[in-house]
Amino acid sequence: MVEHLRDLLLATLPQGTPVLLPEEAQEPFTATTTKDAQGRPKVGGGERGLGAYLTARPQGYVQVEAPQGLSAGLGHQYLIQVACVAPTRAAADALAHTAARAVSSRAGGQQTRYTLTTPPSSRALSVHAAWAGTFILTARKG
Numbered sequence: 001m002v003e004h005l006r007d008l009l010l011a012t013l014p015q016g017t018p019v020l021l022p023e024e025a026q027e028p029f030t031a032t033t034t035k036d037a038q039g040r041p042k043v044g045g046g047e048r049g050l051g052a053y054l055t056a057r058p059q060g061y062v063q064v065e066a067p068q069g070l071s072a073g074l075g076h077q078y079l080i081q082v083a084c085v086a087p088t089r090a091a092a093d094a095l096a097h098t099a100a101r102a103v104s105s106r107a108g109g110q111q112t113r114y115t116l117t118t119p120p121s122s123r124a125l126s127v128h129a130a131w132a133g134t135f136i137l138t139a140r141k142g
Helices: 002-012 049-056 089-101
Strands: 060-062 070-071 077-086 116-126 129-138
Touching: 002 060, 002 077, 002 089, 049 077, 060 089, 077 089, 077 116, 089 116
Parallel strands: none
Antiparallel strands: 060 077, 070 077, 077 129, 116 129
16 A cells, blocks of 8 residues: 555656655664765764755655554555655645645545545654655555
């Protein structure tokens, strides 16, 4: 399910915008700007973590969280949170609105297995002056 969601996002978002799966959630927080000869993070070698990740990706990135089950049986339903992280509030909002529109069903228009449950909203992150635009989808398996 998350792979399908990632494929829909990659097809619509600006080229080069990373879409991370749940198991890749720590990738932005372990990024470094410089490495030593052995490929390890260089001590005192510049910015690390989310700041370094966003410096290399000023358009931001999308993090797809693990689906949370709502019901059992044949008609499984899940909640999936999607976070769009960028260096500015405007960039995070734009990325979140584009991502939400790309994947959610709309009456009289695009039909997907994802329904927008909460509209995109943004908040400041406590690290590196980054912003996250988040929304939640309800998904049906199938």
